[in-house]
Amino acid sequence: MAHNINYNSSTGKYSFFSVKQNAWHGLGQIVQQYPTSQEAIRHAGLDYDVAKSELYTKGSGIIQSADGIEVCSTELIVPDYYANIRTDNNAVLGVVGKDYQIVQNREAFSFFDAIIGGSDGILYETAGALGQGERIFITAKLPDYIRVGKGDDVTEKYIFLTTSHDGSGSITAAFTPIRIVCQNTLNASLRSMSNVVRIRHTSGAKQRLDDAHKVMGLADKLSLQLEGIFNEWAKVKVTDQQVKKMIQLALCPNAETLALIKKGAEEQVSTVFKNTVEDAFAYAMVSDTQQMETTKGTLFGAYNAVTGYYQNVRKYKDQEAKLQSIVMGGTAQAKSQKAFELCTAFQTQGAEILKLN
Incomplete structure (x- = not known):
């Protein structure tokens, strides 16, 4: 499921x-x-509700009686560990420590x-x-x-x-x-x-x-x-080529790819990365939300090109994977953070930042 x-x-x-x-x-x-x-x-x-329940394991011992030697089992409590149990159906949700x-x-x-x-x-x-x-x-x-x-x-x-x-x-x-x-x-x-x-x-x-x-x-x-x-970013104008360069830098998967981009050797990067950049750039150029006064040809639009790609274009295995990627510190959040840093640097340092990153 x-x-x-x-x-x-x-x-x-x-x-x-x-x-x-x-x-x-x-x-x-x-x-x-x-x-x-x-x-x-x-x-x-x-x-x-969820309740903590003591954990037990089985132990064995030998009893010698008039009838001979008998092997028996006994319950042993597991110290300092508990099972978290869902009280409405007794489902065991996990094992936790005593301080949990x-x-x-x-x-x-x-x-x-x-x-x-x-x-x-x-x-x-x-x-x-x-x-x-x-x-x-x-x-x-x-x-x-x-x-x-x-x-x-x-x-x-x-x-x-x-x-x-x-x-x-x-x-x-x-x-x-x-x-x-x-x-x-x-x-x-x-x-x-x-x-x-x-x-x-x-x-x-x-x-x-x-x-x-x-x-x-x-x-x-x-x-x-x-x-x-x-609001400041919405006032900063950027060219289409600058938007594409920011997308490349923000979505860059590793140091090797970054080195190729710096050298201007984009033809040597992986096909997967090329396609990712093209998809994000296409979103930046044609999406209705990228044609607004605040986004068309602006630094704010460049930032939204990256975040919009992960939200509206990229394919995920399921919605849980999408949630993990976008909200809970996954790939999309990391790339959005990189885009945020690039836009911040562009605002203060200008287009030169696209050559140095």
Whole structure:
């Protein structure tokens, strides 16, 4: 099952919900109105608890009695390790240590509710569970927008959260601006701060989870900075050849390819890389979203050519792979960060930066 969305056999439903738009692979529940956190938990099939249970293993011993020697088995407790069990169906989600603290699904949603005091300002767009329910994810829309130009080109502000019940990683909350016009995930990484907050599943996890204003503050600072940066980029003119060069540098897969580009020996790079660059450049030249006043022939448009390629052109194995690539620190996010750095350097140093990188 490539989508890996949890199927709850007791309810006959997939553990996923989305507002208005179809869910991944047509699965899950589609709702027409933005739900409350309690409703979202039910829609997404996340209304289950997780409990830590002691682990046991079998041992053997020899007993000598009047009837002779007898081999017997006994249960032995495994010290300092526990199984995380889903209480509604007894599915074992993973093995964790004694210091691991469970963050229940409803507590993950309360993280978002706490951001703006449980008001109506936050809008839950998607949520779901993967595997047997060992990983959950939530996407919530925040109030207000990032506006570029005269206001026709706007970007919505989202926070994405994922957490696991199998001991495989931390609670992760990421600020993600998504461009309304073409749904480009921008995920710009500024030099001054990270756009991701990670919280470990340790004894202080709940306390830090409750400290939700940290993430909201991060989103506010990032969005204000991005709005200023993008508006400046929308004023900087670039040629088509400069756009193509930036795409080459941003998507460059390794040092060998970069060396060939620097030497002007593009004919020697791999066919795969050539095709990738051509696809991204074609998107930059003909996509409707690249013909706006803020994007056509501008530095902002050059940046969107890279992010738009990964969101709208590149093929992925499935939606989970796309999510990993774009939001959770995968290839698309790394290349978008490189594009962001190139555009920042171009703004201050001009076209010379395209010869030196």
